[in-house]
Amino acid sequence: MVKEMTEPKTVLMIDDDVDFVRAVRALLESAGFKVRAAGNGRDGLQLAKTLEPDLILLDVIMSERTEGFFVLQEMRRVPALANKPVIMLSSIYNDVPAFRVDPEAGWLPANLFLAKPVDPKRLLAEVTRLTTTAAAEGRQQ
Amino acid sequence: MNLKPDLNIGDWRLETAMPISAEESVIFVIDDDEVIRISCEQILRKSGYKVETFGNGYEGIERMKQVRPPLLVVDIKMPELDGFEVIKIVRKFDPDVVIVVITGYATIETAVDAMKMGAYDFLPKPFTPGELRLIIQRGLERWHLAQEAKLLRKQKEEVERKFVTLVSHQLKGPLGAVKQYLDVLLYTYRDRMPVETIEWISRSQVRIQEMINLIQDWLAMSKLERGALGDRNAASDIGKIVETVVQEHRELPLASGIELTTGVDPGLAPVRGDVVSLSMVVENLVSNAIKYNKPGGKVDVTVAGDGDWITLKVSDTGLGIPSDFRSHLFEEFYRVKTPETQNIPGTGLGLVICKRIVDELGGSIEVDSKEGEYSVFTVKLPVAAPGQEPED
Numbered sequence: 122m123v124k125e126m127t128e129p130k131t132v133l134m135i136d137d138d139v140d141f142v143r144a145v146r147a148l149l150e151s152a153g154f155k156v157r158a159a160g161n162g163r164d165g166l167q168l169a170k171t172l173e174p175d176l177i178l179l180d181v182i183m184s185e186r187t188e189g190f191f192v193l194q195e196m197r198r199v200p201a202l203a204n205k206p207v208i209m210l211s212s213i214y215n216d217v218p219a220f221r222v223d224p225e226a227g228w229l230p231a232n233l234f235l236a237k238p239v240d241p242k243r244l245l246a247e248v249t250r251l252t253t254t255a256a257a258e259g260r261q262q
Numbered sequence: 263m264n265l266k267p268d269l270n271i272g273d274w275r276l277e278t279a280m281p282i283s284a285e286e287s288v289i290f291v292i293d294d295d296e297v298i299r300i301s302c303e304q305i306l307r308k309s310g311y312k313v314e315t316f317g318n319g320y321e322g323i324e325r326m327k328q329v330r331p332p333l334l335v336v337d338i339k340m341p342e343l344d345g346f347e348v349i350k351i352v353r354k355f356d357p358d359v360v361i362v363v364i365t366g367y368a369t370i371e372t373a374v375d376a377m378k379m380g381a382y383d384f385l386p387k388p389f390t391p392g393e394l395r396l397i398i399q400r401g402l403e404r405w406h407l408a409q410e411a412k413l414l415r416k417q418k419e420e421v422e423r424k425f426v427t428l429v430s431h432q433l434k435g436p437l438g439a440v441k442q443y444l445d446v447l448l449y450t451y452r453d454r455m456p457v458e459t460i461e462w463i464s465r466s467q468v469r470i471q472e473m474i475n476l477i478q479d480w481l482a483m484s485k486l487e488r489g490a491l492g493d494r495n496a497a498s499d500i501g502k503i504v505e506t507v508v509q510e511h512r513e514l515p516l517a518s519g520i521e522l523t524t525g526v527d528p529g530l531a532p533v534r535g536d537v538v539s540l541s542m543v544v545e546n547l548v549s550n551a552i553k554y555n556k557p558g559g560k561v562d563v564t565v566a567g568d569g570d571w572i573t574l575k576v577s578d579t580g581l582g583i584p585s586d587f588r589s590h591l592f593e594e595f596y597r598v599k600t601p602e603t604q605n606i607p608g609t610g611l612g613l614v615i616c617k618r619i620v621d622e623l624g625g626s627i628e629v630d631s632k633e634g635e636y637s638v639f640t641v642k643l644p645v646a647a648p649g650q651e652p653e654d
Contacts, residue, residue, distance in 0.1 A: 140439035148446045212434045238442040241449035
């Protein structure tokens with residue numbers, strides 16, 4: 122396994138549902154990722170700044186209805202986090218048609234928006250893809 | 263300036279003052295007879311009411327632009343604009359004001375007609391101060407009760423709206439978490455599980471998804487009830503919606519072994535409707551075409567334009583719909599019950615939602631089918647009004 126020889130990639134989950142975090146954490150860890158988690162936007166942003174994870178999984182509705190969107194905006198203002206891959210994960214996916222139909226339009230500075238519950242295979246594929254591309258881009262700079 | 267009875271009522275609503283609080287209530291008296299005006303004013307002032315009097319209907323109606331009285335006393339027989347016409351105009355912009363008509367003994371029948379038009383009560387001439395006070399008092403009570411009922415109704419609607427949104431999210435949360443556990447469990451430990459365990463977990467996933475879909479449909483029905491779906495003023499790129507929805511379905515395990523194809527005419531005009539509503543329509547039709555298909559079957563989604571109309575066709579090579587069932591397809595909670603369909607999960611709301619959205623947008627939906635061979639759902643939607651750009 123090549124993965125075990127390189128430094129494991131770190132994923133930060135910002136989500137207030139402990140069970141969802143636990144399930145996804147188990148999935149990601151089984152694939153060799155290191156997972157850290159925060160239960161609200163404020164803690165998540167703080168942790169993102171100190172941890173500088175390789176990827177962030179971000180919920181939308183936490184204590185505020187659009188908390189995830191605000192956290193994302195804040196992140197993009199922090200130079201170290203401005204280009205970090207972010208996957209939004211939310212059960213409101215179906216209610217955000219603009220992003221769904223036209224993700225390239227750029228109204229939301231996330232790399233991807235997936236519906237909750239998420240298909241494990243798809244999530245692993247996307248997390249792997251995004252952490253690999255980010256690393257490759259980082260080397261080029 | 264004289265106001266005409268056919269004045270633009272629509273603009274009035276914007277100019278009118280806020281409803282007046284109970285203590286400050288003003289009573290309007292419209293009567294061409296000066297003696298009646300003066301005596302009404304004296305009697306009512308003595309009882310502590312504020313009174314404004316008008317010699318004709320136009321003046322009274324004009325004044326109602328600035329002040330909304332809870333109660334209006336109006337004479338039926340007046341030379342310029344009679345009581346009937348006053349009631350007719352006032353009712354158009356103020357459904358709440360309590361109207362009492364004054365009438366001579368000879369015209370009791372006209373008073374009854376006035377009540378049919380929305381007057382609350384009538385006062386036959388001549389009347390005593392006591393009769394006037396009593397009828398005014400009752401009329402104001404009526405107004406207060408109506409106001410309270412109105413407020414309660416509004417609060418109730420707001421609570422219901424919030425309830426549906428909140429509850430649907432709170433129901434989806436736990437269900438989503440449970441399903442996520444099962445999804446990860448099956449994905450991670452499949453190789454180490456007995457066949458029966460895998461089977462049971464798979465069934466649990468299906469049943470939970472059923473529940474999630476039901477909540478989703480319930481939320482959609484609630485949005486439809488309050489007119490929050492099927493926006494006629496929006497314009498959308500239906501081709502893009504079709505491609506997105508079909509691509510999402512290609513990745514679902516349910517669609518494995520089924521060939522999904524699309525054919526979207528290039529250069530289509532934007533279609534009338536918002537992306538949320540149109541996505542629901544396409545989503546429901548495509549998922550039905552997959553669910554009610556046969557192994558190795560096909561689903562084809564096409565969009566074509568023809569002048570002012572855009573036609574969306576969702577065809578499958580599936581089970582087909584027996585003709586007896588076809589006329590019930592768009593009824594709430596109706597589901598086709600045949601041996602082939604009994605294990606297919608569904609809410610019985612999908613096609614209802616489709617039809618109601620399409621109706622709302624001024625389009626139509628039809629079904630053609632041959633049992634055991636195919637089903638084709640054809641949706642016709644009007645193109646958006648010129649100048650409307652697709653939202654996104």
